[in-house]
Structure formats: C-alpha cells, structure tokens
Amino acid sequence: MNLFLLACRLLRREGRSGELTLLSFALIVAVTSATTISLFSDRLETTMVSQAGQFLAGDLVVTSPTTLTSDWLSVAKTLALKQTMTAEFSSVLIENDSFLLASIKAVSNHYPLRGSLKITGNHFDQEQTITHGPQPGQAWIDKRILSALNLKLGESLHVGNKKLILSKIITYEPDKRGNLYSLSPRLMMHTQDVPETGILKPGSHVHYYYQFTGQDSALKSFKQFSKKRLNPSQRIMDIHVDRPEIGTALDRVQKYLRLSSVIIILIAGVAIAITTRRYSERHFNSAAILRCLGCTQAQIVKLFITQLVLLGFLASLLGCLLGWVSHAGLFALLKSLLPETIASANPLAAFFGLITGMVILLGFALPPLLQLKKVSPLRILRRELDPIPTQSGIVYGMALLVISGLIYTFTLDIKFTLLLTLLASLGITLLMGLIYALLTVIKKLESRVNLNVRFALLSLVKNRKNTAAQILAFSLTLMAMLLSFSVHQNLISDWQTQLPKTTPNHFVLNLFEHQRDDFKTDLTTHNINAQALFPIVRGRLIKINNQAVQKIVSKDSQGERAIHRDLSLTWSKQLPEGNFITSGKWHQSPPSHQVSIEQKLATSLNIQLNDALTFTIGHETINATVTTVRQVNWDSMKPNFYFIFSPGSLTSFPKTFITSFYLAPENKNFLNTLAKKYPAITILEVDFILNQLSLILKQLTQAINYLLIFALIAGLIVLAATINATLDERRHQSALLRTLGANRSLLRNNHLLEFISLGFFSSLFAVLLHDIASFALYHFILKIAYLPSLMLWVLVPLIGTTLITLTGLWSIRKVVNKSPLSILREH
Amino acid sequence: MSIQSDALSEIIISAKNLSKTVLTANGSLSILSGIHLNINHGESLAIMGMSGSGKTTLISLLAGLDTPSSGTITINGQPLTTMTEDDKARLRNQFIGFVFQNFQLLNNLTALENVMLPLEIIGHPHAKDKALNFLDRVGLSHRYNHRPSQLSGGEQQRVALARAFVTQPSILFADEPTGNLDQKTGKTIIDLLFALNEENKTTLVLVTHDQSLATLCSRTLMLENGKTA
Structure with a gap:
C-alpha cells in the first residue's frame, strides 16, 4: 500500500469535510503567533542592539590614551x-x-558610524539631525559656552592657537559619556584642526576612541585581534560594560521577548494537545474500520502521522506567511513609535516559526494520536471499547520535553530552561492535585443542591479526567497570559522607578570643605534638593591580605579595571540610601579602619568579609578590614562608591566633596552661577544621558506593549479553540436532555453554571500558579523583587470567569438551537 | 456438540472447542463455551439466537476481531489463534469482507471513497474504476460523490455491500445487515447480498434475528447461552 498517497487522499478528504479545521486553526494561530513574535523580536532586537550601538557611535570601540599603531x-x-x-x-x-x-x-570624517548628531543654528531654529561632525575650521558648541564667554554664533573662538568659527549649537551627540571629559560644556571640532591648536603634546591627558562598524564576523575577528594587542591602558568598550543602564534595560527586554515566545508556545501547545485528543477520539471508529479492512497497527500509525506531518507542514507554512504579513503589519502600526530604520527581516526567523510549528505539533499531538494504534478492530461491534489511553506520564513528559527543548532553543540559557521546566512540572503536579481535591469536594456537594446546579456539577464530576484536563488547560492558558501581562507591568514600573522624574541629572565634584556650607545654602535657596555631600579621597587598592592585587586578579575579570586606577574612596557613618548590605554588619565600634565593599567588585576580586585590604593614598598606605559587602544600584544617578570606610579612617587625607541633584531644564543658568562662585568645582551634566535612556526605555515599553497585546489575542483565540475542542460530549448530553424534555433555559443555565465553575476555579488556580511562577522568575531570572498583588486574586477570577463563560456560551450556542436528532445522528 | 459439514476437504473456517470468558466485577462470565464449527467454501451459514446468546462474540472471534479464551480457529488453513494482530489484519484484508448492522462507513468520505478504501489499503492500481464498478452493481453509481450522511440507511448499507465485495473476499461476515432497516429496504439489501454472494462464490457467515433471512442460508447455527443449541 502506498501509505503516503493514501494519507494525502485521506487528508484531502478530511480537510474537505472540515474535520481538521479546528486542529489546523490552532496550529495556524500558534505558528502565526510564533512567527510574528520571532520575526518581530528578531528585527526589534537587531534594531535595538544596533541602536544601542549608537550610544557608542559604533559597533565596537577601542579606547586608548595614545593613538593606535597603524x-x-x-x-x-x-x-x-x-x-x-x-x-x-x-x-x-x-x-x-x-x-x-x-x-x-x-x-x-565618518563620525558617527552609528546614530546621529542633533544641532541647531540658534535658540529658535529647528533642530537638525545629521550624521557628520563639523568641517575643518568650524566648531560646534554647547549653548552654555556662548553665555559663559559672551559669544554669538558666527563669531570665532580660539582653541589653543587655532581659531575656529562657531557655526552650530550641538544639542545631542550619541556617544556622550559621563566621564571626566564630559563634565564641562562640549566643543566639537575636526581632528584635522587639532595639530594647529598646539594643545596635544606627548604626555597630554587625552582619550582616543576608535570606532568600528561592519559585518558581525569581521567585528568578532577584530575583537579577537584587539584583545591580544591591548596594553593595560587600552580597552575594548561594550554596551553592557560601558553603558550598564542601557545594557540592563536591553537584557530585560530580551528576556521578556523570550518569555513571550515561550508563553505563546505553551498556550498553543495546550490547544494542540486538546484538539488532537479530540481528533484522535473522533477517529477511534475510523481506526477500527481500517483495522477491520486490513490495516496493520504500524500502517495505522504511519497513516495518521503522515497526515499530521502533512497537515502540520501546510498549516505551519500558512502560519509563517501569515506571521510574515502580521509582523509587517505590526511594524507598520508601530512605525511612529519605533526607530526610523528597522533591521531587515531575517528569513531564518520565519523558518524558525515553521520548525517551531512542527515541533509543537509532534510534541503535543503525537501522544494522543498514538492511541489510535491501540484501537481494537472489535470496537466496530462494541463501540464502548475505547483504547487504553496513552500514559499521562508519556503525554506530559513529551510535552515537557518539547517545551524545554524550545525554551532552550529560544534562550540558550540552561538555568532559565531548567528552572522553567522544573516549575512547569511542579506546577502541573500541584495543579492536578488541587483539581482532583476540588472535584472530590464537588462530588460530595452534588447531592445536596437543586436540579439546575446538580446538572452542572454532575457534568464536572462525571468525567473527572476530562474536567481536570479542561481546568488544567484553562489555568495554564490564563496563567501564561497573566504572567506575560504582569511581567510586562513590573518591567515598566521597575523602569519608571529606576528613573523617576526628579532623578539627579547633575553631579558636582571637587567641592572643598570650606565651601561645603555655602554650597548647601545656595542649593537650598534655589529649592534644589541635593543628595548628601560625600567626602572623596583618591586612592588605589594595592594589596588583598598582604598580596599584591595584580598577582591575584585575572586579567579578564571586571575588577581588573578597578585596580589600575585611583578610585574615589569615601567614608560614612550611615549606610547610604539605595545601598543594601548583602553580608556583614555596618561599621562597628570602634569604627576606625573598617571598609564596606561593593558586591560585584568583591566577587570579581574574590574579596571576602574580614579580608585585609591595603590602599595607597598619595605616598601613604592604609589598611582596613572588610566588614560589609554592599549591593549598589549604579543606575540611581546618585554618588556611588566601591569602597566606603568607617568614619575616622581617612580624615587625615586631603579631601573634596561630591553630590548630585536634579535641576529642571529652565534653571540651567544656575550652573553658571555655581561655576562662577565655586571656580574649582566640576559640574557633570548627565541629563543628556538620562534623556537618551528615557527615550530608549519609552520605545522599548511601547514595543513590548504591542507584543503583549498580540500574545493576549493569540491566547484568546486559542482559548476559544480549546473550549470548542471539548464540545462533543456537551453537545451529546444536551441533545439527550432535550430529547428527554429539558427546555432551552434549563440547558442554558446548566451550561452557564458549568462554564462559570470551570472559569472560576481555573482562574483561581491560574493566579496561584502565576504567583508561584512569578516569584521564581523574578527572584532567579529577572532579579526584580516580586510583590504579589491582592487585586489579581479579585480581578483575574472575575475576568477569567467572564472570558471562559462567554467563550463557552458562544461556542455552544448552536447546540441549544440545533435539533437534538441531528446532533444524536452526528454522534 | 458439533456441527460438521459434508465436505471436509473444502473447509474454509474451522473452530475447535472455542470459548470466551470475560472478567466482570462479579467474577468471570462465560460468553461462549465448547463451540465446534466447520464452514465450507461457498457455504452460507446463519447464526441465530437471542440477545446475549453470544452471536456477535462468535462472529468477532471467527473474523479475528477478538481473541478466544481457549480453543482454535483456522481460516483457509491458517491458525488464527496463534497469529499476531497485524497478521490477522493482513488476513482480513486478503480473505474477509464485513457488513455491519450500523453500516460503519467513514463519514468524511464519499460513497466512492468508502468503497475505494480497502483497495487503497492493498494498493490496488485501479481502485477507483473497480469501486465505481461495484457501486454500479449495487445501483448507486449516480450517488458516488455523496457522503454517508446524505444517503438513506438502505443506500448506506448498499455502499457497505459494495465495499465488502470490492476486494472479492473468500468470506463475508454480516452482522445483522438488515437490523437498522425497514422490511422493504431490508429485503432489497438481502437480495443484493445473496446475489453478490452467489456471483462471487463467497462464503457467507450471517448473524441475524430474522428467521426468514436465516432460511435463505444453507445452514443455521442456533446459539443459546453461549453454546450451540
């Protein structure tokens, strides 16, 4: 027998009969969603990473205090x-x-390789976006330079010996950093003019930034080459190291996108498992007839699997096409919100959708389909002979295996995969336990309630396995949707908390002790709420437990950078705001010579509590014992320190003070007042950086908002398909009841109560699972504190019950109106 | 007790000391016991008995759809009881046709596709032509493209007959083929069944409650409480 041809014919005939519509629909929805998310995420991630590259003005940047050799x-x-x-x-x-x-x-020339500059002619000119710097002979400047030096655009200004024409005001540069050289107002000129200035001589303090863009593979090769050639004063810059605030946001978005993809697959998988189960059950008789007509068990399996694979391929292909259209639509819809240039679509991402479709189909559909192999030919004479169901261990095991495999493929993160798999197994076990406990209670209640309620309760308990499967499907779907929503909410609120409106946007450094009180008064007079003033002593860590740090620390470790330069050391009686002790106790009495170290640096330098550290400050050395390890929020825009000493440890050394404060844009001129009154201070303006960060966070938030909506729509469609897949038995029972004289209102009430019960309990379980999953996800993966919401326990059952009830009643509406005879005949 | 046919050399079905016992909540229940039976090639046998007498069980054992608790069955000289499920399936495809009380057509397939199915399973090169030919012989060639739900009970059973005979089996098992039909339609089906049987020289094993139908067969086997009466 040519099984393939027969399978093709059967598939065509079944397709025509509408038997496969539901399964195809579930699969198309799954693949469309997966492809849309995959294509959208892929393009968004590529765009965002390339946009993040703009913050370095290149894909790879090498920084050096001298020019690089040819x-x-x-x-x-x-x-x-x-x-x-x-x-x-x-x-x-x-x-x-x-x-x-x-x-x-x-x-x-060619600067910037990534991103663009913004300039204006004067106050009232419209801002221009351009992708090159000033021409030789010209200078672009911060507006503050004009007022401070009483100049106007078009006039000239000397930089060293070179006279430059002030042609534009610069309002935005992509790679503006918060380092010492961006403290003061900016003047941008062409490199060609530098020799004539006469400023740069051998030994001058200068930073060169060599920016590169190109093919990924070429960049990788160049990075490898550069790593070998770097001397201790040179560095390769990376978005995650050099702009940690953007790196963190991107990491979180990428994690969210991956989570969304996994969630969609989970929802689709549940629907496919249920629709295939229904398909399989409806084909018990066909399998029995085929066995009677001489098909062997292997032929039956081949026949149905071939059909499934064919169907999967066609539906996945269609899903991929729809996904392609849908993701293009999504980008079109988001055009005004997203960056102007979006990375081109990668066909591999669509292919990934196709593979995903086939894998979830086989993973979720194979176990129920294999039941057909076990159908006895005797069923043709005795309809009640159902095949032994595939062991639930195999069904769930296979689904779990597929899901784990896909999660790993999506994330390449073994910890995330294992955690999610473990959670899923525990969650399903817990849920099944709860569902069976609930059904036992309902069974006890059933005899004590009136007829209407009894019918509904009976429907729930008479086939416990089916009811449990339904509640499990609803709960998992709702939980997945809920998880997607709440992670999104928390992600956004976390970003908002990270950058409140009054986040300090200016740092003041080099303030002397005798200026401290006057400075405080000035800020207070202008209603400026500053952070505490921290004393700073510049010093370098040289020994850990009497061993030279260079010998201990590996070259590639993060801490390596910290030991090659002077650090800002401070002391404080209290633990500064926004710092958290992870081990040890805050400075003890007597307080002298104790030090608290930042957690990441401690890990990188392998410094433990009670370790003895030696610092050089000027020509002197001091020792201190590590008494606490602190967690620091580096994104807080407040003065943060690697080392905080106990009071009295550093008082004998010359010190300056540092603080940060928020200054509204309209009060910018106050900076000139400060600069004139305290000429030695350095003012670091970080509002550019903050604005850049707010912009990128806003864009990311809007993009994931749409992803969430898409995930929710996919979830709802699958939910409807899931309810539809459980209709057969309800239809039959309704037909029987109507034949026995039950009127439509009794049936409606019966269905209403049944769906309300299903919806209510599924929603409750969904919230429970969601809270457990969220806790684990937030705690271990996203590293955000999770606060369970009581509102969820109220809103979700309300919305979930309504949703399931309405979907259920809509799906079953024909049953109540169709003639009982036609249903019974169909059955 | 046993029923022997006259011509032992032409035996196509042979059952010896056949019994079937099932386990129930109240212990084991004997459905058939001590059945000895030989059926000759081309013979028609009616199995009769009251509901629960074991008729359907007997036919399902003889057709290899079920396994006896003890005893042996041979079909065309091949011992059914030692065969695997797949061997039995191949044997059914090669030698056996079925007609059931509730027709057992695949609802998704048209009349023609239902008749083609057993031919497609064996990979017959001209399945469609042959199926059309058999549909024509049961008088339904004009409705070849209709689905079972679009056909009357009688018409469905005629399609089932065409499907049963299309592989030209040696043996045809019919389980109350008129049970779901009115008298007039039932008679038409029976006439057609016997005509096709005669034409194809098929051995017919028929389960029925209908005495008049049984008299059309060359032999009748009465069952009572799982034993031959």
Whole structure:
C-alpha cells in the first residue's frame, strides 16, 4: 500500500469535510503567533542592539590614551570594517576676558558610524539631525559656552592657537559619556584642526576612541585581534560594560521577548494537545474500520502521522506567511513609535516559526494520536471499547520535553530552561492535585443542591479526567497570559522607578570643605534638593591580605579595571540610601579602619568579609578590614562608591566633596552661577544621558506593549479553540436532555453554571500558579523583587470567569438551537 | 456438540472447542463455551439466537476481531489463534469482507471513497474504476460523490455491500445487515447480498434475528447461552 498517497487522499478528504479545521486553526494561530513574535523580536532586537550601538557611535570601540599603531587600522581595513576616531581632552577657552574649562571632542570624517548628531543654528531654529561632525575650521558648541564667554554664533573662538568659527549649537551627540571629559560644556571640532591648536603634546591627558562598524564576523575577528594587542591602558568598550543602564534595560527586554515566545508556545501547545485528543477520539471508529479492512497497527500509525506531518507542514507554512504579513503589519502600526530604520527581516526567523510549528505539533499531538494504534478492530461491534489511553506520564513528559527543548532553543540559557521546566512540572503536579481535591469536594456537594446546579456539577464530576484536563488547560492558558501581562507591568514600573522624574541629572565634584556650607545654602535657596555631600579621597587598592592585587586578579575579570586606577574612596557613618548590605554588619565600634565593599567588585576580586585590604593614598598606605559587602544600584544617578570606610579612617587625607541633584531644564543658568562662585568645582551634566535612556526605555515599553497585546489575542483565540475542542460530549448530553424534555433555559443555565465553575476555579488556580511562577522568575531570572498583588486574586477570577463563560456560551450556542436528532445522528 | 459439514476437504473456517470468558466485577462470565464449527467454501451459514446468546462474540472471534479464551480457529488453513494482530489484519484484508448492522462507513468520505478504501489499503492500481464498478452493481453509481450522511440507511448499507465485495473476499461476515432497516429496504439489501454472494462464490457467515433471512442460508447455527443449541 502506498501509505503516503493514501494519507494525502485521506487528508484531502478530511480537510474537505472540515474535520481538521479546528486542529489546523490552532496550529495556524500558534505558528502565526510564533512567527510574528520571532520575526518581530528578531528585527526589534537587531534594531535595538544596533541602536544601542549608537550610544557608542559604533559597533565596537577601542579606547586608548595614545593613538593606535597603524597595524590595528590596517587589520580593520583588511576586514572591511568602517572606522573613525574621536579624541577627547580638556582645554580652557578664553574669550572676552572670560575663562571656561571645555570638554573638547575632535572628530574625524565618518563620525558617527552609528546614530546621529542633533544641532541647531540658534535658540529658535529647528533642530537638525545629521550624521557628520563639523568641517575643518568650524566648531560646534554647547549653548552654555556662548553665555559663559559672551559669544554669538558666527563669531570665532580660539582653541589653543587655532581659531575656529562657531557655526552650530550641538544639542545631542550619541556617544556622550559621563566621564571626566564630559563634565564641562562640549566643543566639537575636526581632528584635522587639532595639530594647529598646539594643545596635544606627548604626555597630554587625552582619550582616543576608535570606532568600528561592519559585518558581525569581521567585528568578532577584530575583537579577537584587539584583545591580544591591548596594553593595560587600552580597552575594548561594550554596551553592557560601558553603558550598564542601557545594557540592563536591553537584557530585560530580551528576556521578556523570550518569555513571550515561550508563553505563546505553551498556550498553543495546550490547544494542540486538546484538539488532537479530540481528533484522535473522533477517529477511534475510523481506526477500527481500517483495522477491520486490513490495516496493520504500524500502517495505522504511519497513516495518521503522515497526515499530521502533512497537515502540520501546510498549516505551519500558512502560519509563517501569515506571521510574515502580521509582523509587517505590526511594524507598520508601530512605525511612529519605533526607530526610523528597522533591521531587515531575517528569513531564518520565519523558518524558525515553521520548525517551531512542527515541533509543537509532534510534541503535543503525537501522544494522543498514538492511541489510535491501540484501537481494537472489535470496537466496530462494541463501540464502548475505547483504547487504553496513552500514559499521562508519556503525554506530559513529551510535552515537557518539547517545551524545554524550545525554551532552550529560544534562550540558550540552561538555568532559565531548567528552572522553567522544573516549575512547569511542579506546577502541573500541584495543579492536578488541587483539581482532583476540588472535584472530590464537588462530588460530595452534588447531592445536596437543586436540579439546575446538580446538572452542572454532575457534568464536572462525571468525567473527572476530562474536567481536570479542561481546568488544567484553562489555568495554564490564563496563567501564561497573566504572567506575560504582569511581567510586562513590573518591567515598566521597575523602569519608571529606576528613573523617576526628579532623578539627579547633575553631579558636582571637587567641592572643598570650606565651601561645603555655602554650597548647601545656595542649593537650598534655589529649592534644589541635593543628595548628601560625600567626602572623596583618591586612592588605589594595592594589596588583598598582604598580596599584591595584580598577582591575584585575572586579567579578564571586571575588577581588573578597578585596580589600575585611583578610585574615589569615601567614608560614612550611615549606610547610604539605595545601598543594601548583602553580608556583614555596618561599621562597628570602634569604627576606625573598617571598609564596606561593593558586591560585584568583591566577587570579581574574590574579596571576602574580614579580608585585609591595603590602599595607597598619595605616598601613604592604609589598611582596613572588610566588614560589609554592599549591593549598589549604579543606575540611581546618585554618588556611588566601591569602597566606603568607617568614619575616622581617612580624615587625615586631603579631601573634596561630591553630590548630585536634579535641576529642571529652565534653571540651567544656575550652573553658571555655581561655576562662577565655586571656580574649582566640576559640574557633570548627565541629563543628556538620562534623556537618551528615557527615550530608549519609552520605545522599548511601547514595543513590548504591542507584543503583549498580540500574545493576549493569540491566547484568546486559542482559548476559544480549546473550549470548542471539548464540545462533543456537551453537545451529546444536551441533545439527550432535550430529547428527554429539558427546555432551552434549563440547558442554558446548566451550561452557564458549568462554564462559570470551570472559569472560576481555573482562574483561581491560574493566579496561584502565576504567583508561584512569578516569584521564581523574578527572584532567579529577572532579579526584580516580586510583590504579589491582592487585586489579581479579585480581578483575574472575575475576568477569567467572564472570558471562559462567554467563550463557552458562544461556542455552544448552536447546540441549544440545533435539533437534538441531528446532533444524536452526528454522534 | 458439533456441527460438521459434508465436505471436509473444502473447509474454509474451522473452530475447535472455542470459548470466551470475560472478567466482570462479579467474577468471570462465560460468553461462549465448547463451540465446534466447520464452514465450507461457498457455504452460507446463519447464526441465530437471542440477545446475549453470544452471536456477535462468535462472529468477532471467527473474523479475528477478538481473541478466544481457549480453543482454535483456522481460516483457509491458517491458525488464527496463534497469529499476531497485524497478521490477522493482513488476513482480513486478503480473505474477509464485513457488513455491519450500523453500516460503519467513514463519514468524511464519499460513497466512492468508502468503497475505494480497502483497495487503497492493498494498493490496488485501479481502485477507483473497480469501486465505481461495484457501486454500479449495487445501483448507486449516480450517488458516488455523496457522503454517508446524505444517503438513506438502505443506500448506506448498499455502499457497505459494495465495499465488502470490492476486494472479492473468500468470506463475508454480516452482522445483522438488515437490523437498522425497514422490511422493504431490508429485503432489497438481502437480495443484493445473496446475489453478490452467489456471483462471487463467497462464503457467507450471517448473524441475524430474522428467521426468514436465516432460511435463505444453507445452514443455521442456533446459539443459546453461549453454546450451540
């Protein structure tokens, strides 16, 4: 027998009869969602990563205090990398008898390789977005330079010996960093003009940034080459290390996107398992007839699996096409919210949708389908002979295996995969236990209630296995939708908390002790609420437990950077706001020579509690014992420190003070007042960085909002399909009751109560599972504190019950109106 | 007790000391016991008895749809009782046709597709032509594209007859083929069944409650409480 051809014919005939519509529909929805999410996420992630690249103005940046030797650049050229260079240094500008320390940035041609600059002609001009720096002979400047030096655009200004024309005001540069060279107002010029300034001489304090873009593989090769050539003063910059605030946000979004994909697959898997089970049950008789007509068990399995694979392939293909259209629609819809240039669609992402479709189909549909193999030919004479169901261990095991495999494929994160798999197994076991306990209670109640309620309760308890499967499906679907929603909510609120409106946007450094009180008064007079003033002593960590740090610390560790430079050391009686002790006790008495260390640095340098640390400060050395390890929120825009000493430890050393505060844009001129009154202070303006960050967070939030809506719609469609898949028995029972004289209102009430019960209990279980899953997810994966919401316990049962009841009543509406005879005949 | 046919050399079905016992909540229940039976090639046998007498069980054992608790069955000289399920399936495809009381057509398939099915299972190269030919012989060629739900009971049973005979089996098992039909339609079906049987020289094993139908067969086996009466 040519099984393949027969399977094709049977599939065509069954397709025509409408028998496969529901299964195909569930699969198409699943693959469409998976493909949409996969394509959308892929393009969004690529776009976001490339946009994040804008914050470095290149895909890869090498920073060095000297110019790179020509061999670096020739290697980059060989690899077809596009390259540009910027040099940043400080210089005092003198014009009209006024002085101003400016942060000079000399940019070469092609700057910026990623992102763009924003400039204006004057106050009232419209902001222009451009992708190149100033021409030789010209300078672009921060607006503050004009007022501080009494200059106007079009006039000239000297940078060292070189006279430059002030042509534009610069309002945005993609790679503005919060380092020492961006404290002062910016002056941007062309690198070609730098030699004529006469400022840069051998030994001058300057930072060169070599930016590269190109093919991923070429960048990778170049990175490998560079790593080998780096000297201790050179570094390769990376978005996750050099812009941690953006790196963290991106990480979280990527995790959210992955979670959404997994959730969609889980929902689809549940629907496919249920629709296939129904398909399988409806084909017991066909299998028995085929066995009677001479089909062997292997032929039956091959026949149905071939049909399933064919169907899966066709439906997945259609799903991929729809997903392609749908993701394009989604981008079109989001056009105004997303970056102007979106990375092109990767056909592999669509192919991934196809593979995902086939895998979930086989993983979830195979166990119920294998039941057909066990159908006895005798069933043709004795209809009650159902095959022995596939062991539930195999059914759930297979589904779990497929889900775990897919989660791993999506995330490449073994910890995440194992955690989710473990949670899913525990969750399902717990849920099944709860469902059976509930059904036992209902069974006891059933005889004590009136006829209407009894029918509904009877429907629930008479086939406990079916009811349990339904509640399980509803709960998992609701839980998945809920999880997607609440993670999204928490992610956004976490970002909002991270950047409240009055996040400090200015830092003041180098304030002397005798200026401290006056400075405080000035801030108070202008209603500026500043953070505490922290004393700073510059010092370097040289020994850990009397061993030189260079010998202990590996070159690639994060802490390596911290031991090659002077750090800002401070002391404090109290634990600063936003710091949390992870081990040890805050400074004990007598307080001297105790130190608290930041957690990541401690881990990186392998420093433990009670370790003895040695620092050099100027020409002196001091020792201190580690008494606490602290967690620090580096994104808080408040003064944060690697080391906080106990009071009295550093008092004998010369010190300056640091603080941060929020200054509204309209009060910017206050900075000039401060700069004039306290000429030695350094003001670090981080509002540019904050604005950049807010912008990217806003875009990400809007994008995932739409992803969430899509996930919810997919969930709802699958929910409807799931209810539809359980209709057969209800239809038959309704037909029987109507034949026996039950009127339509009795049936309606019966269904209403049954769906309300199913919806209510499923929702309750969904919230319970959601809270457990959330706790684990937040705690172990997203690293956000999870606060369970009581509102969820009220709202979800309300919404879930309504949703399931309405979907159920809608699906079953024909049963009540159709003639009982036609239903019984169909059955 | 046993019923022997006259021509032992032409035996196509042979059952020896056949019994079937099932386990129930109240202990084991004997459905058939001590059945000896030989059926000759081309013979028609009616199995009669009251409800619960074991008729359906006997036919399901003889057709290899069920396994006896003890005893042996041979079909065409092949011992059914030692065969695997798949061997039995192949044997059914090769030698056996079925007609059931409730027709047992696949609802998703048209009349023609239902008749083609057993031919497709064996990979017959001209399944469609042959199926059309048999539909024509049962007088339904004009309704070949109709689904079972679009056909009357009599018409469905005629499609079932066409399907049963299309592989030209050696043996046809019919389980109350007129049980779901009115008298007139039932008679038409029986006439057709016997005509096709005669034409194809098929051995017919028929389960029925209908005495008049039984008299059309060459032999009758009466069952009573699982034993031959």
